Every structure is written in structure tokens, then in C-alpha cells.
Amino acid sequence: MIEPLFVEYPDAEAMADSLAGHMALTLAEATEARDIAGLIVSGGSTPKALFQRLAKRKLDWEKICITLADDRWVDADHPASNEKLVHESLLVDDAKKASFISLKTPAKTAVEGAPDVQKRLMDFPWAADLVLLGMGEDGHTASLFPGAEALNAVLSPEGTDLCLGLTPKILPKDAPFERMTLTLPALLDSARIILMLKGAGKRHVYDRAMAGTDIYEMPIRAILQQHEVPVEVHWAP
């Protein structure tokens, strides 16, 4: 196994500053090389400071297409919506010119909404130039939750779906909702993956993920232990 590059920062601000620089450079290179860039970002609480810094970068934002690695099945104005976070923290100022593909439809459930989201995602400029992921303390990433009924389907390397609706077996207290998630093959259809982690707890979870191989127990392993896409792990206390 090739170990991911592990970068450690003194604090969360330093991590956000540095990652905003790295991501801006990758996006600038992509818009220059192929006139379009594809960026997949995660929600949750960790990336907000990074989004605010990235939004201030001078980039050809109109050539950048952004979507989410996953979202909670709530309306885009709901406080728990990842789309809301992206609209308020990343798609501001100049970055407003970027195009955004939402993972939410008016369908009642994410499972019912998945075919429409799949159609929208066909317009994303695959392969993604950059995927920004987070990780939960249970070892999930995007919404690839351990124990979820649809986990087999979302992790299947032969799967042809870009996204699927899924309900976490244990609903996270801060966001107890059904999810729409990109599948593992969609997340791996990318040139570079950045995993952004904050706090001692996640450092411990990361070490545990690297110490075992069962991707069903800790789905983040399917990202950390694959050989197709280079992964960098960025951590701050």
C-alpha cells in the first residue's frame, strides 16, 4: 500500500490558509490546461474556513464547476444543508461565477431523487480535478456510512451510479438525515483527493483506519488504501 502524504499544521487557520493556496493552484492549472475545472467538496463543519479563503482567490471562476461529495436530504435553506454552506461560504464574491450542481431535488426521499441527480451530474466535467473530503469519527467519508444498507452498492467498484440515496444506520446527532452521496467510483474519478481533518479525535480515527483493511468497517479506507488516485491527508489539532 502507498501511504497517503500526511501534512500536519500547528492550527486550523494555518491548515485552511495552506489548503486554499494548494486548491487555488490546482484549479488555476486546470482552467488553463482544459478551459474547465471540476471541484468536488464536502460539507460538515471542517471546511468552512477553507471555503472562505478559497472564495477570495483570483481564479477563472466562470470556468469552474463545483458539486458536493454528499448532502443531507434537506432543503438548501436548511441549517444542516451542505449546499447552504457552499452557497454562503464558497460561492461568494468572485466565486459566485462558478457553476454549481446541487445534489437535492424536490423528491420526497434521496432514493427517489437519485435518478435526477445522476442526470445533473452527467454535466460535471469528469474526471474531477480535485475532491475535498472530510471524515467522521465512525470512519465514514462523504456519506459512505459503516453499516448502511446501501453501503455495498455505493462501494462497489463495478457500480455505474454516480450517486445514490442512503440512510446512515446510526443517524449522526448533528445531522440525522437521509443522504445523497457520490459513490466510490465517482469519488475516485478524480486526479487528486484531499482529506481535511481537524482535532485529536480524528487523528486517532485516521490511525485506526490505516491500521486495518476492512472497508465496510471504516469506508474511509476505500479512499486511503486505493491505488488509483493520489491522496493527501491534512490535519490540524
Ligand SMILES: O=C(O)[C@H](O)[C@@H](O)[C@H](O)[C@H](O)COP(=O)(O)O
Ligand atoms: O455531510 C457530511 O456530513 C459530510 O460531507 C461528511 O462526510 C463530513 O465531511 C464528515 O462527517 C466530517 O464532518 P465534520 O467536518 O462536521 O466533522
